[in-house]
Amino acid sequence: MLYDQFKAKAEAVSAEVYRFSDRNAALSWLVDFLKREGMGDTPETAALWASGPFLTGGERQQLTSGSGISFVVTQEMAAQARFGINLMAWALADTGTLADNSTDIDQRLVSSLPTIHIALVPTAGILPDMPSLFTRLHPRDCSYLAMITGPSRTADIERVLTIGVHGPERLVILCIDAFEGGK
């Protein structure tokens, strides 16, 4: 129910939303997606993953060696990279918004500088609205609370909606039902 609303609202603002039963399904889709969209060895085709506690050591190694995803993030790399990947712990169904504590600069680098931002979201983290988010995420414990609703956009020239100004041109959201499971 919340997922359906979230998906509809996020898609209405040009985000792409997919749902997976578990992390393995999501990760293998992600690797295919990156290859399909041109991930490569050059800085311009790189995929950067802002690490978090989500991935197991095994998974991480597999992704690094098998696909070429980098878990090292710097401003220079992020500014050139085609893909930025991170985990966003929360989502808001009523506006199609992603939210998380982005105090860690890497979280912001991968979600603001690359051309395509891919966010992994636990389906269980979809909340009805902003007030319910604020009972879980509070400035008390969070110096940079970030909310993202669709890709970067502007209508500053003749009111024509154009996607991709200073931030990502595409926002790809992977909702994962059985989010836990890795160790």
Added chain:
Amino acid sequence: MDKDFKESIHRALTNGNLTGALGAFSEAYTVNRAKAYDGIDFEELRKKIADLKAYAAANLEQLSAEFTHNAEARGATVFRTDDPAAVREYILNIAQENKVTRVVKSKSMATEEIHLNAYLEKAGIEVGETDLGEWIIQLAGQTPSHMVMPAIHMTREEVSDLFSKEVNERLSSDIPRLVKVAREQLRPRFLSADMGISGGNIAVAETGSIVLMTNEGNARLVTSLPRIHIVLVGIEKLIAHFADVATILKALPRSATAQQLTSYVSIITGPTANPDGSMKNMHIILMDNRRSEMAADPLFKQALQCIRCASCLNVCPIFRLVGGHVFGKVYTGGIGTILTAWFDALKQSEDIQSLCIQCGACKDVCPGMIDIPGLILELRRRLVQEQGVPLLLKSIYTVVNNRSLFHGMLRAASVAGKPFTSGKFIRHLPLFLADLTDGRSLPAIAAVPFRDRFKKIAQPTQREKVVFFAGCLIDFAYPEMGEALVTTLNKAGIEVLFPEGQTCCGAPARYSGVYDVAERNAIDTIKALTAVECTWVVSACPTCTVALTHDFLSTFESVGQAGWLTEARQLAAKTIDFSSLISKLIEEKRLTFQEGKSLEKISYHDSCHLKRTIKVSKQPRELLRRAGYDLTEMFESDTCCGMGGSYSLKMPEISAPMLQRKIRNIKATGAAIVAMDCPGCVMQIRGGLDQEGTDIMVKHSVELLVDYLK
């Protein structure tokens, strides 16, 4: 009026790009805004916002201290000052101490208020705006024309010319391509800037947080990449509680751009690590610049409830014609007029306040529940108080202030005007109607005013009596409306009384800021209307109705007149507009419709005061439909026709295109008759249609109903 100001209006009106872009935007905005608020109780939401912002405005000292304490506890440095010069020096100091050579900015009205860019540039620091619209404006060497859409007045071709110069390459005017160029050009500046300067949409006292919203993502980069972050906010951005952020964010994007939420919202509480691992140097400047003074003003304190959504610009029928530049360099539109009067100087608002036609469209959509037209009227009053009344106006109001002289001159005009009368229209009227000519014919002063005709109407004596307040237009230009009203009420078994002592309701004087005359008019009217016993005082002019129900009290309050308050309240309670009274009489089955009538196709124009002050819009439609008329709605039925009393005299250049737009919308319905409840609108619209030579009839509802009620 200042000559440069007149010229700037003329330039704006003749700028096809501007009026085209703004017109298209404002039409789409109304529809999209309604969609964005679908399922949300806007009245409830804005009450909450108004309350929490009013609380903040009343506690600025305490909230500033609390914010400072909490932000500093998190590692930010907070500087509070009243003085724009001190803000500029503070920022320059930090820049020089830290050897800053390049600054990137995310849109901030407060920095524009203090003209920061020029100041830093003079000190040899490169300052780059990063919001696309702001960057365009910066490249063009202009100032923003809209608070949310700074470059809305420019075409893609103009932008392409600017960008082509910037990149030394001939670019096409393809918008996605131009946006890409901006991305490519600005990206290296973000990456190499030493200092980021942002504004803030909200400052939360409880947590010391700054809330920033953008669609492009520039605020995220400005606040994340450079090693120094400066936030400049006006203290009116303070709110007490963090939970209230959600309340404001529910309204702000919906009202600003009809979005559910902007692409990015950042809530920043203290410094975070920079990309190189060092800690950010974060400064927050709380700028007063007369905001505390505003908070202490019993009327203007409500202007601090503004959340800067600019919806008052988007719905303004004047703004969409003239755009923002005529308002000055920083804050534009209705709220901008008020802010300019305070942050700059009252004198600075002298010309721009006169742009307001008092239609009330902005008040209806303001998420901060600010009575913008009311405050503009108050500016007008204070300006008149400070500078006196222009000579011409003064001589007019001296006449209006003296009923017998005023009425005598109107009678004389009916004779003097004769040679120029062609059919029902003449080209010139004396007195305050003197120069109302362009694009519109004007009614002849009636040969026999209503007050004389009334004496000849044979009414049966009835137990129930209703007083009719005619107002100048019905009395002297459209007596037939008054006669129709008497006939209608007689059918309900009501005897109509017309106290002879009634005069002008004072609206023209009040709307010109000449409150002493408005006060005199109000007292004379109260004396005349309360001298007789009656169940209702009915008016068929919404402006007069509003005068009797709202404005007398407000005028008395403004001028400190306490002697007539009780009577004014009694009169207000008894006063009713024509359509509401007839609806009541039908409900009580004292009037019924003749059955089975199938009448002409008509359309209905909502008069500003009736719809937005008296809140009556369904009743007249229902009455007309039930009488048998085939009612078809016109586009923007409640957009002002451009009359606005003496506005059309003072601002004919603006009034005329408003009227043309109204006429276009009327014609598009294919209706044979256009109905309305206001004789002022009848005068404006009938005059416009007459000049166009169409045979669409313009009628007051009373004239359309009288024959079909029994």
